[in-house]
Amino acid sequence: MRSVIISDFGSVNGGAAKVAIESARGLAEAGVEIVFACAIGPVSERLDHPRIQVEMFRGEEIWKVGSKLAAARQGIWNAPAHAFLSALLSRQPAGTLVHLHQWTKAFSPAAIAAAGESGLPVAITMHDYFSFCPVGGYFDFKAGAPCTREPMSVSCIASNCDRASYVHKLVRVARQWRSDEAMRSLKAPLFIHVSDFARRFAEPFLPKSARRAVVENMIEASRRPPADVANNRHALFLGRFTQEKGVLVLAQAAREAGMPLRLVGDGDDTIKAEIARLHPNAVFAGWVPPEAAIEEIRAARCLVAPSLWYETGPLTVIEAMAQGVPVVLCRNMGAAQRVSESGGGIVVAAAETSLLRGALEALSDDTRAEQFGRAGYDAYWRNPLTLEHHVQCLLAAYGPLRAIAA
Template structure:
C-alpha cells in the first residue's frame, strides 16, 4: 500500500500537523510506503524513516506572502502548489491513496483540484470545517454562537461572521468557492471525521458522492495509576483563550460555584477572563511533556466550547489520568462521556449549568468516583497510534476497492 499525505506544515505546530506527522510515521512502521508532501518548514525528525519520502513545496503561510492582495490571491488559488502536486501525483503508481490533512495555510484549494485531476483515490481528514465553511469553524464570531446558516448560501456570504472583518470573510468565501468546485469534481472522496459528532455536523454540507468514516486521532499516554483527584481543588482550562473556547464562561461559572480555577495557555480573551474572575490563576503554555503534570494537579478538566469542536485530545489526556471532564455536549468528545458516571455534560454558554456541574464535583466522593470511571473507560480502548493506524489502513482499503467496484458495476 502507498499513500501521499498532504500537510501544510512539516513540523508540529498544532493538532492537525501533529496527527498528519504521527499518522505518517505510524503508517510507515506498519509497512505503508508514505510520501509526505508539505510546504512550510522545518521538517520534523519524526518523518525520518526509510518508508517516508518527504517532498517539500517551498511555500509560505498565505498571510505572510507580500501584501494582503497577494496573500489573498494565493490563499484562493496557489498556482505553484497546483503545479507541484500535479507533478508529484503524476509520478505515483495507480492505486496510490492521496490523504489531505491540511491545505488552507499554504497549498490552497489547488491541492484538492490537483488530486481530482490525478484520478487517484482521495481521503480528507476533517480536523475542522474548512471543507464546507468559509471560516472553518462553522461559528458566527459576531453572534458568539454556532452558525445557523447553510454554508455558501446567500445568507452565509452576506453575513459578517468572521473573527477579523467582512473583507476577510469575502476572501474566505472566494477560497471556499474554489474549494467547493474542486470537491464536486472528486469522483468518490472519503471524508475521515475525528468524532461521530463532527461527522454528523459536516455530512449534510459535503458532496453527495462522498463516503464517510470516523477515525479518532491518536493520543499516546503511558499508563500510570490514576491521579488522586479528591485531593485536588481547582478546575483546569487548557487551551487558547479565544471567544469560541469560552474561557470567560468557565471563569464566571467557577466564581459562582466558589471553585478555584486555573487557565493554562494564552490568547486575546485573557483580560476578559480575569475580569470575570479576579481570583483565577494563570499559567503559560507548557511543553507537551508537561501537559499531564498540569492535568494530574486538577480536580477536573473543563472544556466549555461554544463551537462544535471536532475532537480535542485534551479530553482523552485527562481521562487517561483519571481526571473527570466537564464539557459542552456539542463537542466531539462528548460522545465518549457517560454523563454523571465518568464526567458531566453541559450546554455551551450556560454559566449556571456549568456552575452546578462544578459544585457537584466539589464533593470528594463524586470526584473520586467519576475520575476512577473515566480512567477505567479510557484504558478499555485507549487512543493509541496503533489503533489510529489500523483504522486508517482499513479506511484506505475501502477507498482502494471503491474504483474497482465502480468499474465492475459499469
C-alpha cells in the same frame, strides 16, 4: 500500499498537524510507503523513517505573505502549490492514495484540485469544517454562537460572521468557492471524521457521492495510576483562549463556584484581560511541552472544555480520561458521547454560566470527583486510543478506496 499525505505544516503546531505527522509515522511502521508533502517547516523528527519521503514545497503561511492582497490571492488559489502537487502526484504509481489533512494555511484549495486531477483515490480528514464552511468552524463570531445558515448561500455570503472583518470573510468566501469547485472534481472521496458527532453534523453538507468513516485521533499516554483528584483543587482549561472555546464563560462560572482556575495555553491580550476581570485569581501558565501538559492535567480537580462551537474533538478530554481526571464539557462536542457513556465527567447542555457553575460545584465533592475520574479512566484503558489502534482503523477506512484503485 503507498500514500501521499498533504499537510500545510511539517512539524507539530496544532492538532491537525500532529495527527498528520503521527499517522504518517504509524502507517510507515505498519509497512506503508509514505510521501509527506508539506509547505511550512521545520520538518518533524517523527518523519525521519526509511519508508517516509518528505517533499517540501517552499511556501509561507498565507497571512505572512507580503501585502494583504498577495496573501488573499494565495489563500484563494496558490498556483505554484498547484503546480508542485500536480507534478508530485503525476509521479506516483497507480493505486497510490492521496490523504489531505490541512491546506488552508499554505497550499490553498489548489491541493484539492491537484488531488482530483491526479485521478488517484482521495481521503480527507475533517479536523474542522473548512470542507464546506468559509470560516471553518460553522460559527458566527459576531453573534458569539454557532451558525445556522446554509454554507455558501446568499445569507451566508452576506453575513458578517468572520472573526476579523467582512472583507476577510469575502476572501474566505472566494476561497470556499474554489474549494467547492475542487471538491466536485473528486470521484467518491472518503471523508474521515474524528468523532461520530462530527460525522453526523457534517454529513448534510458533504457531497452525496462521498464515503464516510470515523477514525478517532490518537493520544500519547502511558498507563499510570489515576490522578489523586480528591487532593487537587483547581479547574483546568487547556488550549487557545478564544471566543469560540468558551473560556470567558468558564472564568465567570469558576469564580461563582468558588473554584480556582488555571489556564494552560495563550490568547490575545484583550481576552486575557477579560478572563482576569471575570476571575481575578485565575492563573495563566502559558504553553507547556506535551509531557508537562499531562502533569498539568494530573494536578487538576477537573478539566473543563466549554466550547461554543461544534468542536470535532478535542483530544484534551481523552487525555484527561486517560489520567483519571473528571471532565466537564458541552454536548455540542465530539468527545461528549465518550464522556457520557463512560461516566467520566459531566456533560452540560450548553456553555452557559449557570450550567458550568453547577457542574463545578458538583465536582467540589471529593467522592464524586474520584468516582467520575475513575469511571473515565477505566473506560479509556479498556480501549486506549494508541497510534497502533489509529493506524488499524485508518487502514480499514482506506479499504474501499484501495478496492477502487485496484
